[in-house]
Amino acid sequence: MTLSIARLGSFHIGGKAVTVDGLETLTMQVTSDSPPITVEQNGQFEAFQMYVQYVKLANSSRRQPILFWHGGSLTGSTWEDTPDGRPGWQTSFLSAGYDTYISDAVERGRSSWARSPQIYPSQPIFRSNREAWRLFRIGPELGEPFAGTQFPYEAFENLAKSIVPRWTCNDQPTLDAYAALLDRVGPSVIVAHSQGAAFALEMASRKPQSVKAVIALEPTGVPHHPDERLRSVPHLFVWGDHVKEHFFWGAPRIKSFEYHGNLRALGVESTFVDLPERNIHGNSHMLMSDRNTDRIVELIAEWLKTK
Amino acid sequence: MTLSIARLGSFHIGGKAVTVDGLETLTMQVTSDSPPITVEQNGQFEAFQMYVQYVKLANSSRRQPILFWHGGSLTGSTWEDTPDGRPGWQTSFLSAGYDTYISDAVERGRSSWARSPQIYPSQPIFRSNREAWRLFRIGPELGEPFAGTQFPYEAFENLAKSIVPRWTCNDQPTLDAYAALLDRVGPSVIVAHSQGAAFALEMASRKPQSVKAVIALEPTGVPHHPDERLRSVPHLFVWGDHVKEHFFWGAPRIKSFEYHGNLRALGVESTFVDLPERNIHGNSHMLMSDRNTDRIVELIAEWLKTK
Secondary structure, three states: OOEEEEEEEEEEEOOEEEEEOOOOOEEEOOOOOOOOEEEOOOEEEEEOOEEEEEEEEOOOOOOOOEEEEOOOOOOHHHHOOOOOOOOOHHHHHHHOOOOEEEEEOOOOHHHOOOOOOOOOOOOOEOOOHHHHHHHOOOOOEOOEOOOOOOOOHHHHHHHHHOOOOEOOOOHHHHHHHHHHHHHHHOOEEEEEEOHHHHHHHHHHHHOOOOEEEEEEEOOOOOOOOOOHHHHHOOEEEEEOOOHHHOOOOHHHHHHHHHHHHHHHHOOOOEEEEEOHHHOOOOOOOOOOOOOOHHHHHHHHHHHHHOO | OOEEEEEEEEEEEOOEEEEEOOOOOEEEOOOOOOOOEEEOOOEEEEEOOEEEEEEEEOOOOOOOOEEEEOOOOOOHHHHOOOOOOOOOHHHHHHHOOOOEEEEEOOOOHHHOOOOOOOOOOOOOEOOOHHHHHHHOOOOOEOOEOOOOOOOOHHHHHHHHHOOOOEOOOOHHHHHHHHHHHHHHHOOEEEEEEOHHHHHHHHHHHHOOOOEEEEEEEOOOOOOOOOOHHHHHOOEEEEEOOOHHHOOOOHHHHHHHHHHHHHHHHOOOOEEEEEOHHHOOOOOOOOOOOOOOHHHHHHHHHHHHHOO
């Protein structure tokens, strides 16, 4: 399918200039075969900004664009090609007529990151291949897939290559940058994954007038109390398979089901999809990378049509 | 102008799994409102991989795609929108009929980065706003533009937000990943900037059969000796204004002029464009962001037509 695109590009948004002082000045050769330069480690540095890449269709058939917010230890590449090279959700939703905005969360990917402890108080965390395999519920142990998994595990290496370091100190600046993104783009649908889905649910409460719908794929957390201003914001929760087979996921699954119930009690339109209960089996945490991902795209597209 | 696009997406290439051991295991709450997890700091981690984003036209009118290689402390966002929001070179060259591949160098942006000193032996370097302003030749001192600069300095903040940390220990893995990229994509034209242009000149010598032309924008370095196998690889060098007004640039400018001379002596087609000598004044190091950047695109497009 050919896409007719009016404009594609990117911008950085949010963040602020931060001053660092008290560090020594270095003299070093920064690129091979070039003169040594003085590296002044003090001064003003940009921090907490967010990178956003957009694709605008020549004839978008939808009123609102989709903002894609990735999960922890990942970047916007989550929404591009799958690890085994199939088109990703960016392409699926462009094909369905939506303009798309894919961001890298603060501190990740093209959003850059800042010096610690001077700017970020904590140290980075690196995700090992074993942790990724298990936490993303590809299987019980690195190299062992669950029987019937939908994740294209033969291409796991490519997923592992897309993993980036993370910190635990930047939730507030990340939410601030997402808020700035909504202010810039205007009312949007948010499709968000894992940690990104927790941010999206929080943002719906913070800016209900700017969030036209939230699709929360396996959110790692939920807001403490749903706000009644959320009545204008339909919510869709989607959970995959093998949730009970990694200790981490039980609690977020239960919390998001409870939150869904609280939303409904308040009169908010909310749909909770447990894929195995709908007889869709074998999905990993990486729902957008799984072999049957087109079924999940279809499910979301159908749900969006009714909103 | 509407672009008809057959496929857009991304992949990671190159790199290898590296084992880390001897570190303690941490227990921490990684995302707010979610259960604490055990963070095993040891194990296998992917390192030295490269992120590549491609756009393939429905009817590309050129035999070879363009690979865009950015400079030091930057990412592939260099080739997207300019800091003041005009379409970047990605759009210009797509509009001219070329498929495009924009990579983030190893250790930068969506290519991820790895733990030091266990995987990278050296420490990251952070570029301050002052260093960027001066080194990119926007002006003599942060906030003071050169008279007549073509850089959209009122939007400098957006350039500064696109800066990422760098290391000095990854030239070889970066060249290896670029080589893997050429092996995957096949014969290509390389448009490269600054440190990326030094890598591109090196790669032309390493894989002359895969490099159809090199456009080197202000390369920070050049190979020690041109290789006579380069006779099949036309070279274009482009240098902007105010080169003598920052101590760093004099030497690379002279070296690239000498290298150009050596190439010609060997019978390699090489063109050296000093923009001020052609009466094009005020260009910064960020030629792709300058207000008159369309003139430089035109110059390159004209040159490519004759190759």
